[in-house]
Amino acid sequence: MRIGIDAMGGDEAPLQEVKGALASRDLLGPDDRVVLVGDKAAIMAHLEGATDWQDKIEVHHTSQVVAMDETPVEALRSKPDSSLAILAQMHKQREIDACISAGNTGAYVAAAQMALRRLPGVHRPGISILTPTFMGLVAICDVGANVSCRPQHLHQYGLMASVYLSAIGDIDKPRVGLLSIGAEDGKGNELVRNTGELLRDDPNVNFIGNVEGRDLFTGVCDVLVTDGFVGNVVLKLVEGMATGVLKAILGEIAMAMPQMADVVKQAGGTIISKYDYNEYGGAPLLGVNGICIICHGASDFRGIKNAVRGAMDLSTREVNETIVKLLSQTKDS
Amino acid sequence: MRIGIDAMGGDEAPLQEVKGALASRDLLGPDDRVVLVGDKAAIMAHLEGATDWQDKIEVHHTSQVVAMDETPVEALRSKPDSSLAILAQMHKQREIDACISAGNTGAYVAAAQMALRRLPGVHRPGISILTPTFMGLVAICDVGANVSCRPQHLHQYGLMASVYLSAIGDIDKPRVGLLSIGAEDGKGNELVRNTGELLRDDPNVNFIGNVEGRDLFTGVCDVLVTDGFVGNVVLKLVEGMATGVLKAILGEIAMAMPQMADVVKQAGGTIISKYDYNEYGGAPLLGVNGICIICHGASDFRGIKNAVRGAMDLSTREVNETIVKLLSQTKDS
Numbered sequence: 001m002r003i004g005i006d007a008m009g010g011d012e013a014p015l016q017e018v019k020g021a022l023a024s025r026d027l028l029g030p031d032d033r034v035v036l037v038g039d040k041a042a043i044m045a046h047l048e049g050a051t052d053w054q055d056k057i058e059v060h061h062t063s064q065v066v067a068m069d070e071t072p073v074e075a076l077r078s079k080p081d082s083s084l085a086i087l088a089q090m091h092k093q094r095e096i097d098a099c100i101s102a103g104n105t106g107a108y109v110a111a112a113q114m115a116l117r118r119l120p121g122v123h124r125p126g127i128s129i130l131t132p133t134f135m136g137l138v139a140i141c142d143v144g145a146n147v148s149c150r151p152q153h154l155h156q157y158g159l160m161a162s163v164y165l166s167a168i169g170d171i172d173k174p175r176v177g178l179l180s181i182g183a184e185d186g187k188g189n190e191l192v193r194n195t196g197e198l199l200r201d202d203p204n205v206n207f208i209g210n211v212e213g214r215d216l217f218t219g220v221c222d223v224l225v226t227d228g229f230v231g232n233v234v235l236k237l238v239e240g241m242a243t244g245v246l247k248a249i250l251g252e253i254a255m256a257m258p259q260m261a262d263v264v265k266q267a268g269g270t271i272i273s274k275y276d277y278n279e280y281g282g283a284p285l286l287g288v289n290g291i292c293i294i295c296h297g298a299s300d301f302r303g304i305k306n307a308v309r310g311a312m313d314l315s316t317r318e319v320n321e322t323i324v325k326l327l328s329q330t331k332d333s
Numbered sequence: 334m335r336i337g338i339d340a341m342g343g344d345e346a347p348l349q350e351v352k353g354a355l356a357s358r359d360l361l362g363p364d365d366r367v368v369l370v371g372d373k374a375a376i377m378a379h380l381e382g383a384t385d386w387q388d389k390i391e392v393h394h395t396s397q398v399v400a401m402d403e404t405p406v407e408a409l410r411s412k413p414d415s416s417l418a419i420l421a422q423m424h425k426q427r428e429i430d431a432c433i434s435a436g437n438t439g440a441y442v443a444a445a446q447m448a449l450r451r452l453p454g455v456h457r458p459g460i461s462i463l464t465p466t467f468m469g470l471v472a473i474c475d476v477g478a479n480v481s482c483r484p485q486h487l488h489q490y491g492l493m494a495s496v497y498l499s500a501i502g503d504i505d506k507p508r509v510g511l512l513s514i515g516a517e518d519g520k521g522n523e524l525v526r527n528t529g530e531l532l533r534d535d536p537n538v539n540f541i542g543n544v545e546g547r548d549l550f551t552g553v554c555d556v557l558v559t560d561g562f563v564g565n566v567v568l569k570l571v572e573g574m575a576t577g578v579l580k581a582i583l584g585e586i587a588m589a590m591p592q593m594a595d596v597v598k599q600a601g602g603t604i605i606s607k608y609d610y611n612e613y614g615g616a617p618l619l620g621v622n623g624i625c626i627i628c629h630g631a632s633d634f635r636g637i638k639n640a641v642r643g644a645m646d647l648s649t650r651e652v653n654e655t656i657v658k659l660l661s662q663t664k665d666s
Contacts, residue, residue, distance in 0.1 A: 069517075071517070071519060106515075133577065134577050134578075134580070134581045135577070144514060147514070147521065147522040148522060148523065179566060180562075181477060181480070181561075181562055181565040181566060181569075182439075184402075184404070186404060188480065188562065189480040189481060189562045190481065192562075212565075212566070212569045212573075213565070213566040213567065213568065213569030213570030213571075213572075213573060214569040214570065214572055214573025214574075214576075215573065216570060216573060216574070217573040217574055217576070217577035218573065218577075228514075229513075229514055229521065229522045229525075229563070230562070230563055230566060232514040232545075232546070233512060233514060233545070233546040233563060233566075233567065234546065234566065234567075234570060235546065236514075236545045236546030236547040237546030237547065237549060237567060237570055237571070238546075238570070238574060239546075239547055240545075240546060240547025240548065240549060240550040240551065241547075241549070241550055241571060241574050241575075241578075242574075242578065243547075243550065244466065244467050244468075244550035244551075245467075245574075245575065245578045245579070245582075246578070246582070247467070248467045249579070249582055249600060249601075252600040253586075253596065253597070253600045256596050256599065256600060257593070257596055260590070260593065260596075263586065263589050263590055263593075264586070266589065267582060267585040267586045267589060268582075
């Protein structure tokens, strides 16, 4: 397969993207290629020093870049030759079979949705991110693609994230929880109250009921269904708190025993790596008619390489095909 | 003043409630009283062993108890003589000047709203909880009273929590952030997009703009405004994650150096105490025409005592009076 990478997207683009492409070579079969999309001169500056890449990596020149802080729709309108827009277009034309970007998430999601459209039966695509929780991975869906959800959207997020997790994480019948503010059916806002029944009625979803914020860390569910607003708040809260708690604990311990600073530092490092987005292959935008992997802006070459692996897994494990098949069996699809 | 305590509410009621009332005696002035509301025999069983309480503590007998897992409205309807219902009624009749409960939050909020009604100008009461963040306290409002918010409600939460925090936390012009999924005005769901302007236009609110989930831990704001659904998810997530991260870190360090287990344990204890709800005097239901303090179900006697202190502070620092005054100056009140 041919995997396109937005070379201009991340915080250290195109350096980490080029290094990621080079690091991905050992994942590729004889017919696989990585296509770096972006400013050719900037890409080549990092690529030229390397050896043995010509038969694995291609470069597709684009002249514009969408910055991290640009408004998605305006940026895409005013920059038709941006690496993000071209990446989505190339996927639409099937010049590539998957796309990866660590750039402006909003613009990437908008470009992908516009170019690729949705899989048959899908109401709205959703971003599904694997979150390490010390009790195993939990796939949270959606974390920001759709902030105006209807119950049917949440139902499909439960189904799509289940398919994703069972394919990628080798989890049989992932336990799906609906994020609410109490375990009882009557608790929650209108959206949540109207979603429970849809999830419960779908034989392809192993729905365990409502769960609370704390249950992200209690190991009761493998998939956490929520709307894109709440999911994004949760994601960034976890990120911020992991950093904050770690700093605090390391600070307390270092004060108590400065001579053990190294051990403490090492323990902190182990924890941080469990929260390190580079260890997980980006987050797929599930529901689009294609394979779109969203990487954290701070991803380094390992994050890019793992996203390449994730794209290949989504393809070989037929995640999209399974989603379409199961959605065709649901009542409200 | 007379402060009513639901003696039947918490996980260890009435033991911790009675101990809390006894511990509160040194806070009370000559005319102050604590009134324990609940099953007289059960209360007296814990009170009789104590000395010197008769001139500070009264007992008001009620025959019914609302359990933690009961549906609020049904519980209040079927148990008119529950400690929660009577507590709210006593406050309504001004037999007490404040009420405290660690019981069923939903039932308590419903009873308080029905009995006490709202302060002049208030659309919806909101629960404002002080959350320790290693960068100082942040007041989050609302965390569960109102899951169907309109922009006017969120605006008032910003104002009411500001008044509360500046009175209780001695913070001048608390910085108010609106919880969203990006700092830009255009980001967020419809509710958030329509709330920003109201907060910005209110000269009595020191609005700093939208903040993200991670900003709860970056010290950029003193008040975090959000709807009751998101606020409750956030609160329980923080609680669950603090526990999860601590366990993980202590586990990693203990494995690395079992001989230092004590120091590690102590560091963990310091952190936990910073997250210990017993150290903060419960959460007020702001906006009702009275003083209602909600305690965590796991509160022990320290939590109850600090809630008594909180109730007295709300009264002497005239939080309700200030809220009414400032709301009368806002355009959309």
